[in-house]
Amino acid sequence: MTLFAEQNDSLIIIFTRYPVPGKAKTRLIPKIGAINAANLQKMMTEFVVSQVKKTKIPFKIKYFGGTKADMENWLGSSIEYSEQVDNDLGEKMKNAFEEGFKSGFSKIVIIGSDCPDLRADLILKAFQSLEKNNCVIGPAKDGGYYLIGLNKPNPKLFENIDWGSEKVLNQTISKIKDYKLLKELNDVDEFEDIPKKISVIIPTLNEEDNIEKVIQQTNEGFNVETIVVDGGSSDNTVKKALDLGVIVVKSKPGRALQMNKGVKISTGEILLFLHSDSVLPDNWDVCIRETIVKKQVLLGFFKFKISEDFTGKKIIEFGTNIRANLFKKPYGDQGFFIRKNDFFKLGSFPDVPIMEDLFFVKKAKSCGKIACTDEYLQTSGRRWKKYGALKTTYLNQCVLLSAFLGYDLNRIKDAYLSGKNPLFPIR
Template identity: 40%
Template sequence: MVDHLIIFTRYPEPGRTKTRLIPALGPEGAADFQRQLTEHTLRQVRSLQQRRSLRVTWCFSGGDVAAMQGWLGSDWDYQPQAAGDLGDRLIAAMHNAFAAGATTVAFIGIDCPAIDAALLDQAFHVLEAADMVLGPADDGGYYLIGLCRPVPELFQGIDWGTAVVRQQTEAIAQSLQLSSHLLTPLNDIDRPEDLPLWDAVQRQMLSVIIPVLNEAGNIRPLMEALQQVPEIEVIVVDGGSQDGTAAIAQTLGARVLFTNSPRACQMNAGAAAAAGGILLFLHADTRLPHDFPTAVRQTLDGAHVVAGAFDLGIQGARWGLRWVEWGVKWRSHLCQMPYGDQALFLRAETFRSVGGFAELPLLEDMDMVRRLKRVGRVAIAPGRVSTSGRRWEKLGILRTTLLNQLILLAYHLGVSPNRLAAWYRDRNFSK
């Protein structure tokens, strides 16, 4: 069986997409909203691919294939939408898919953020026994239609964009004696009054922001691990790598941004571009614990919690590393002072309210945590990250720990962060 998913979308051009939302969002905002919805759909599709093998086609208008590949990646099939009304475009895409060998075809748009991998998987499962599956939208249309053979009649004579689309479609299916199954009714986002639906999705969406500089050796295994986690947004912010880090991240599905160092600038840029209501800042040489999205959300739901992080695990067998881990655990739990290599996370609204990361050349994570402690509790989530022991191996455990403490002491005594950063670099102590 060859399952084929066809996604109808539009390249996000200001003034030419989501025009009904322009009064509320403006042309640029409406185009960005189109981008966010499409990328949200892409995450669900990647998650679906972990459940079943399927072919995916993005059926687009606006832009061209090169623009779509630059946006969503080159590992997809792209087809411009045919001419005519929506019915004509659906018929053309349907015939193309079945002619290419599909045994089941499902169509979706990007306007329904509640569509997830489980629902898409259910739709294809239904088509193993039924002629048609339909996802009813509350406005009288449908957010999904799936077929196990070409039935062009289902898309002819339909009053598209009205409240009778689903009713007319079901009547045609009945006249053709097609067996059909209805999925759970969901809402589309078409008008300004629908926007709260997206706000609810965004609030629970998790954006993982990874600042990088020449991390080609780490970014591939990190991205491959994150690809196994459904429904997260991954943003890689490159600070001028010369080793192909950005290209590797793009080929593995990350959204890649480019900005200048220091790392604080990179993380602020990633946060500004993130769609998620929860931000997690991750070093490229750090691996997150299993089911970290659940741990993050549950931690942030705690009383008076404004941010969180994980316990630290350091890769390596040397006994001194266990002492470092113990010290970090004590500092994090009792003093509420986790650092950046522990995967700091917080809600986007909290990040904005404290002004983001101070654009310091180093210690931007400690500065952020100190400011967060003034407004609430910084909690430690269950589980621990695993980070590279390379900086301890480079200078030795004792020397690295002493240098860390000297830098912190000097910072507390008022030494300029710029002077500390120069001292840090001079001793070749960068991570």
């Protein structure tokens, strides 16, 4: 993600507005109110700035509303700011490009602050496209664009455009032959465009070695809250989670009990149940929202991958993905996600000591569609490394068989945790 980190001929210009209630995201005010609309503008701008910083490419901010002092107090004094002085959006962008090229930059990309699905990797891809094309455009679903980049001045691109209409993209590309289109994304203009909030629920018990990494990843998502439900850890799990600013609630131990408790205090429309030793894919939040909407799923999950290397790893990954994708029988370590309303319709996780994920999936299959994303979630291979790939696989199958035969679930759990076969007396 740092392909252009050493280049000093590239520049990113962010167009944004100072978030004054009543003047920011005005089309959203009738639905969410002036203060919430301004807060959304603030949140989206801060998120875009965080993504731009990841690219390591120099950037500046062109702002409207407020003062330079307001912007510095908000986003920091180390950023270069300049006020948008023209009324016409086309004039603003044309002048921004001209200023950038006169300053010595040879590749310039302008982005807005209304597209939280725009991430650092796509911004870098835009600059990569400018190596071979004179123009790169990120098309928005409303007929406009969320990004435009040039490697030489082209003022005609911003003349005689019906700004704010669904004609913007087509009118723009009709003026140029050498261009590259990026992935189509969604600008936030209407209430329906706001990305649904995701509540990430992580049950923990003595996970101080893993909890920081997974929370750092969840914190990188847009419009996300992370809830750690701790089952009585005796290590620094709770402290580390609190230090990272997430919600922490204590619970009696038991994965199902902990996850259900997390749901009760969640405020998101979408739930993601995540193990503390998981490694999420890049842009995981976008992936979840797209999967739920595009595939119209009741329950979604990620492809399976193991973090560590050991003998038999590839076979386990292949078998797990076949079972999950073909037979729609994923396990909880693949990161279940579901709309909160649908979660309650399914009756939450069953209050059982083990295999709550299997019981939940079985019920979900009878009620709706289950689908896998195109991205991988990595899980720890510590259990396979501890007991060996062959033995662990054998014991896992014995656990499933013992449950099928009606063995006591507490006995199965004890055997699972101690690496023993639940089909035989545990000693």
